[in-house]
Amino acid sequence: MTHALVLKTFPAGSPRGSWPAEEFAARVREHGRGAEVVMDLAADAxxxxxxxxFAPSDTSGHEAPALGAVA
Structure with a gap:
């Protein structure tokens, strides 16, 4: 299972579809943070x-090695 910090949710039934989510993610990227839009099928959002x-830490607090790092 992949973990990610959810910044904001948008209903999939919106007349504009994913546009509001894409516009929000673009504003976040303008401020120097990485953001993307994904679909949560279970929540229809x-x-x-x-x-x-970098990969997030697991529940025991061990950090995953950085990309390209040798363990």
């Missing part, structure tokens, strides 16, 4: 999630 070049 678009999610604006924060993206990061």
């Amino acid at each position: 678009f999610l604006a999630v924060e993206t990061s070049p």
